[in-house]
């Protein structure tokens with residue numbers, strides 16, 4: 001199986017710093033996953049990583065792009081060091097919308113990624129925020145990870161978030177909210193919900209995760225949404241084949 005794993009800014013940062021313990025747990029999990037599957041990581045956190053070093057006003061687009069330029073190598077350096085402990089070589093793949101536009105653009109990115117995977121290297125993908133012409137052209141990394149999953153011909157997308165599942169209403173506002181275990185269909189109404197990200201560096205909230213899952217449902221690719229804080233559900237699902245927590249978006253069954 002080829003698996004794309006997406007991790008959000010909220011998971012990778014804590015109290016204005018990169019959350020090293022969480023990153024360590026993530027790297028440990030991905031190293032295990034990589035023993036059984038081909039793995040592509042889509043990691044957010046460039047802007048948040050930049051902000052740990054330089055407190056520029058994040059409401060200004062040029063500042064945000066500059067923060068991403070500062071933060072991206074910091075993030076990659078941390079990943080490279082942590083994966084080296086498992087003797088895994090990492091590679092940075094930065095893309096903009098233009099790289100995923102036409103079949104021949106996509107083919108070129110895929111050739112790079114295929115070569116990395118064939119050589120057992122872990123591709124770490126992010127948007128090239130520093131040079132994107134519109135503000136974060138692709139919108140956010142939930143949707144970027146869905147494009148990557150489809151364009152790189154992956155079998156599955158895993159989204160690791162600051163929330164452990166998709167609920168019938170925002171669990172931070174409604175303590176009675178119930179988690180969905182499996183979702184086969186996403187309605188238009190759900191795709192147009194209010195956007196309520198839970199972190200200053202996060203972008204899309206649950207809506208962009210639903211859009212990503214919907215895009216992949218159309219392509220017959222499953223999406224599994226689980227917590228990036230506590231990896232026990234994603235480990236059970238991906239390593240032991242046991243669905244305990246987390247939401248599976250699938251057209252099968």
Ligand SMILES: Nc1ncnc2c1ncn2[C@@H]1O[C@H](COP(=O)(O)OP(=O)(O)O)[C@@H](O)[C@H]1O
Nearest residue numbers: 008009010161162167169170197198202205206
């Ligand atoms: N129905 C819902 N189910 C789950 N989370 C929801 C729902 N509605 C709103 N949310 C919010 O979406 C947040 C996840 O999005 P976001 O903060 O952008 O995370 P990330 O940084 O992982 O991309 C949750 O923490 C939660 O506050």
Ligand SMILES: N[C@@H](CCC(=O)OP(=O)(O)O)C(=O)O
Nearest residue numbers: 008009044045046047141203
């Ligand atoms: N490319 C940006 C991604 C921002 C973003 O989409 O964040 P998130 O909603 O936490 O996945 C970055 O690396 O900061």
